[in-house]
Amino acid sequence: MDFNLTAPQEAFQKEVRKFAEAELPPFVDIMDKENRFPHEVRPKLAEMNLYGIPFDPKYGGAGADHVSLALAQIEISKILAPVAMHMQLQHVVGDRFNKLATEEQKLEWMPQICEAQKVGCFGFTEPDTGSNPKMIKTTAVEEADCYVLNGTKRFITNAPWADVMCVFAKLEGDISLFFVETDRPGFSTTAKMEKLGLRGTDLSDVILEDVRVPKDHLMGGKGGKFDALKDAMTIGKLCLSAQCVGLMQASLEEAIKYAMTRMHFDEPIYELQAIHWLLAEMASRLEASRWLVYRAAFLKDQGIDSIKDLAITKLFVTSTAVDVCRWGMQVHGAYGISKEYKIERLFRDAKMYELLEGTSEIQRELIVRRLPR
Amino acid sequence: MDFKLTDEHVKLRKEFFNVCEELAKKRPEGFTGLEGCYDTDEGWAYHLDCAKVFAKRGWLTLGWPEEYGGQGTIMDKVFMSEATGYYDVPGVDIFGVDMLAPTLHATASQEIKREFLPSIASGERMWCELWSEPNAGSDLAALSTSAVRQGDEYVINGQKIWSTGAHRAHWAFALVRTDPNADRKQKGITFLLFDMKTPGVTVNPILYMDGGHLYNEVFLDDVRVPVKNVVGEENQGWGVTQTLAAFERSNLGAIMGMHRQIEELVNYCNETKVKGEPLAKNPLIRSRLAKAACDLWAAHALAYRIVDAQSRNEMAAFDASAVKVFSGELQARMAQLGTEILGPYGQVKHSRWALFEGFFEKWYQQSFILNVAMGTNEIQRNIISWYGLGLPRMK
Numbered sequence: 001m002d003f004n005l006t007a008p009q010e011a012f013q014k015e016v017r018k019f020a021e022a023e024l025p026p027f028v029d030i031m032d033k034e035n036r037f038p039h040e041v042r043p044k045l046a047e048m049n050l051y052g053i054p055f056d057p058k059y060g061g062a063g064a065d066h067v068s069l070a071l072a073q074i075e076i077s078k079i080l081a082p083v084a085m086h087m088q089l090q091h092v093v094g095d096r097f098n099k100l101a102t103e104e105q106k107l108e109w110m111p112q113i114c115e116a117q118k119v120g121c122f123g124f125t126e127p128d129t130g131s132n133p134k135m136i137k138t139t140a141v142e143e144a145d146c147y148v149l150n151g152t153k154r155f156i157t158n159a160p161w162a163d164v165m166c167v168f169a170k171l172e173g174d175i176s177l178f179f180v181e182t183d184r185p186g187f188s189t190t191a192k193m194e195k196l197g198l199r200g201t202d203l204s205d206v207i208l209e210d211v212r213v214p215k216d217h218l219m220g221g222k223g224g225k226f227d228a229l230k231d232a233m234t235i236g237k238l239c240l241s242a243q244c245v246g247l248m249q250a251s252l253e254e255a256i257k258y259a260m261t262r263m264h265f266d267e268p269i270y271e272l273q274a275i276h277w278l279l280a281e282m283a284s285r286l287e288a289s290r291w292l293v294y295r296a297a298f299l300k301d302q303g304i305d306s307i308k309d310l311a312i313t314k315l316f317v318t319s320t321a322v323d324v325c326r327w328g329m330q331v332h333g334a335y336g337i338s339k340e341y342k343i344e345r346l347f348r349d350a351k352m353y354e355l356l357e358g359t360s361e362i363q364r365e366l367i368v369r370r371l372p373r
Numbered sequence: 374m375d376f377k378l379t380d381e382h383v384k385l386r387k388e389f390f391n392v393c394e395e396l397a398k399k400r401p402e403g404f405t406g407l408e409g410c411y412d413t414d415e416g417w418a419y420h421l422d423c424a425k426v427f428a429k430r431g432w433l434t435l436g437w438p439e440e441y442g443g444q445g446t447i448m449d450k451v452f453m454s455e456a457t458g459y460y461d462v463p464g465v466d467i468f469g470v471d472m473l474a475p476t477l478h479a480t481a482s483q484e485i486k487r488e489f490l491p492s493i494a495s496g497e498r499m500w501c502e503l504w505s506e507p508n509a510g511s512d513l514a515a516l517s518t519s520a521v522r523q524g525d526e527y528v529i530n531g532q533k534i535w536s537t538g539a540h541r542a543h544w545a546f547a548l549v550r551t552d553p554n555a556d557r558k559q560k561g562i563t564f565l566l567f568d569m570k571t572p573g574v575t576v577n578p579i580l581y582m583d584g585g586h587l588y589n590e591v592f593l594d595d596v597r598v599p600v601k602n603v604v605g606e607e608n609q610g611w612g613v614t615q616t617l618a619a620f621e622r623s624n625l626g627a628i629m630g631m632h633r634q635i636e637e638l639v640n641y642c643n644e645t646k647v648k649g650e651p652l653a654k655n656p657l658i659r660s661r662l663a664k665a666a667c668d669l670w671a672a673h674a675l676a677y678r679i680v681d682a683q684s685r686n687e688m689a690a691f692d693a694s695a696v697k698v699f700s701g702e703l704q705a706r707m708a709q710l711g712t713e714i715l716g717p718y719g720q721v722k723h724s725r726w727a728l729f730e731g732f733f734e735k736w737y738q739q740s741f742i743l744n745v746a747m748g749t750n751e752i753q754r755n756i757i758s759w760y761g762l763g764l765p766r767m768k
Contacts (some may be wrong), residue, residue: 125717134648135648196721196722196734197720205726264512265512322709330744330745333749334505334535334746337582337745339580348582348738351712351720
């Protein structure tokens, strides 16, 4: 057992930290206040090879591991979590191509995804499905030279301006997976949603009306793609759990900074025991969460089935992030609710993670079904 | 001990609820809580309209002495808070009706009472509180806004912060330092009233995390206020603030709002199916709703106990702290529960995708404020430990 990061992981972490601290602050207000995605960030992230961290360099990836992916997500989220969420979607979509596309398709699509020339989105959730794949209503019908897709997908991140979408649909009664270019006739999106946190990661419904895709757009053959969904969600859960760690780290740093400068009864509130306890709780929960995320990433790198471990990680880390960011606000007192302090954005962003990639209830189900009996 | 309401109370309570139910039908879309009153022109107009309705029925003077148009008791006022809280109906100016009026009754001269109470009773003049300063929050006595007497006027200079609704209010009650050389910082403070349109008053918004305009910072530059507007005596303002203990502290309005939210969530869970089954049959959700209901009824019982103690002038200093901590933290948990039950829809702002007009997304953010406003919960716990449990005093 060795809890140290490897030299390359540590160097990568430092490099991403430096990049995030230097490049991302100007985008904070654009994303959070204007609720707009700053596309000028894409080439910067691509230059750092942050869109395809664990993918093979021959497909444009960085050839690193999932621990490195988690480290990058933490560092980016410390400054601006919705950018990390945008990166997450590129990884989820890239990973589907990596595992299910033909060699020719991989060589065509993955470099474009890793360089952010193409942006991907992931279409599973529907108005009536929530987290239950059996309830999918989007259909695919086979015709002589194509598949015809019909349905509505909901809460689709990146959808308003994505170039390609991975779409889960029912084909001959079973779940299949397709990739769909978003400029195909019949593909449309609704207005983007206004939401509590992670603003700037544009979210909308996607409407598929008789969208025709070539037969080679069926990924990994007909049917049986519930496993592909669960596998894709392990990447999603790893990334968003890492994002929560970034938010908690930022909250702790902001709380300490505020407590050191806020005077109360002629001394900084950092000297008050009530504040000590909040900061100590925040630090403890942050460290526990960090190691859960590292462990989940490590298991994924080892090729060990990590659905249960990622569900445990997601369940613990997302609810912990809500607590830690709330305590960070509490340290700020009334100033915490003001838009002039960073902590209120962290508080709003943290809440989003409990509600995405399967609710906490679904995580509990995934865990219990995999416990030793 | 008797938890039962009298027939007269039941009848009056029903009347409050009936009127508020009707007023709720006129509520502007997206109106939520205190922020709803101050954030938009529509919300402010609705607040004033409701105030007129209540004033016409004499409901803004519940518990006042009869000579100033008062009627009823503090218990009647509590029932009204329950009704306005349940239906999220504004109209009762928390600063004018709930805070300033009882203070004036207890401490002000006849002239002041005659001048200022009628416009509170009629709901025509709305107030704001100018107390906190950038370096005087929980340690309020550290305030430094100065008032220098020049003839029949004070000239005021300084900055106030966290002034709820100051951008809408007509008048303000303020704490200012009139004797900077007093031997204790609690001495040398004066409580006075002035028109927010007085030259030298500048109000800047502090936007809440949800973007709403509820709070302000207020700059006072050579603001001239007549000496006759002092409440109580010059330099005795700290004592005047202590009479705010008469302010109704049960938090029953917020508690009744939570009852309403539980009902809404229960209806949603009965009507919404997941995997073909109503959410209401999900054991986890049932358990969490049941736990929330238990907590809520505990808060309700605690609130009634506070009202009872207050009506008999037997309320201990830490009672208000206890109910504030308990119901404030419960409100944050309830908002959390609501967003979790609604799932991804719980984070969508007001739009065609949002459930309950985006109420829970907004409430999740607004519910936090009770834990830091009017003394953070850390301060409240210190008060409970010190006064209530007899533990040594600490900062």
